[in-house]
Amino acid sequence: MDSTVRTHIDPLGSLAERHRRLEALRSSFTGLHTTYPLADGTTARRTYLDSAASNLRLSVAEDVANRAMAHYANTHSQLHFGARIMTEVYHRSHDIVADFVGAGADDTVIFCGNGVTGGLNRMARVLSEQRPDRDVVITTMMEHHANDLPHRKHAGTVVHVPLEQDPNGEAGRVDMDALQAAIDEHADRLNYVAVTAASNVTGIVNPIHEIARMAHDAGALCVVDAAQSAAHVPLSMCGNAPDERIDVLCLSGHKIYAPGSPGVIVAREDLFAGLEPQEVGGGIVEFVDTERYVVTDDLPEREETGTPNLPGAFLLAATLYVLGRIGMDLVAEDERELTQYALTHFEAIEGLHIYGSHRLEVAERIGVITFNLDGLPHGLVTAILNDYYGIAVRNECFCAQPFVRQLLGISDERGVAPASCTDTCGPEDAPAAGDGAPAREQPGMVRISFGLYNTKDDVDRAARALREIVERADEYREAYRPVGDGSGDWVHRDFSFDPDTAFSIERTVDHWLTSV
16 A cells, blocks of 8 residues: 555545435334334334444445355455455455544554454553563543453553543543643553543543544553444544554444444554464464464464454445445534434433533533433333333443442542442442342443434434333332342333244244245
């Protein structure tokens, strides 16, 4: 590649045409029209508001991947047509990912197992081996466990930087002054700064290129967890100046409308130089006998041992190409408008408290909104939304326990929980669940999160449901009981749902067998 920086995938057509395509895309997701029986005896189409956990699959990308599978064969060969096609399309899939994030010519794209978790674990090991004299990692209080625990396991010391507070005392982005102080304190030992581009709890966006510049000034690297942001805002590995470039960026395909696709590492090639690959096996070696083996120097091949997940890689590449041709600037603008609409409507609900700064003029955020309703446990609210309204949301701690406990006032300013929270929080620290709730209960909140398929009608439906839950709180509480396992979950006393009635692998296969 001749240029230093790859360009993003160019949007297709005029702004009006891009808007039209975006609107057409809203209904092009698998699972949007799935229906379930509700506790009141009716059946309703589900409203999917759990995109921060996983997005629904983009239908057009699924079709592209299925068309590619007409040529399926394993890669690592050029001597029959199918293998040659698969190898070429697999290489192009890497290029599409690189173009989507504006990677540099000296960056590599590696497809990597189980999403961002696999990517960050691998890079924590790589960077620990590559820079053993630098044994400190700085991260933030808002991180998902995937961008916290791998560094704790592989680095000598992990420093958690606090967050800014907005004028209302709500948590915002990482505290940049505190971050600079931590970088200055540990500069001679600092390996890298690991930061999420957007919180999966509050949706708050961090200034990743400014953070990269600060890290580089101290001779450190910048590692970015883009799991939450990649489907929502434009990403650029290189920023606007050389010192703003991201050294490592990790994505999760299942959070970018491509469930079933692998995670991705986009990283500087030189970070792998001189190191044995973390995993070895077929497809990455040039010579093997019973006493020796020689690993190829080629990237990404040397980091992708074994048979690749070709359908998943094609699905992800097709999805990113669709998003790029519509334009992530348009996607971000559309979601910002929906998020502001939702914040305005949810703030007006009596007894509803939103966590994190919800003033977009103070702290930029993606479409993730977490809250609690006064006097109602998070598990109860989540169950009611599902059972009576067909609204799918998530609750508990979203794999970000230190941050959630701090937002709830359980942990201290350093994110350390009291001794009673060794496993889960006790009643003296967590909101009371009542009605025979277990003595020890997982704290948490309710999270609504948006994808491209969500509309203002979805927000209105959720707002109406939450208002009704507040108005009928006693009635709903009587209809449920706590599970009693410490999870904070609640179940209906009379209504039950058996997943096997909705879908069964065996029943679906047997139906086909009896029909042929």
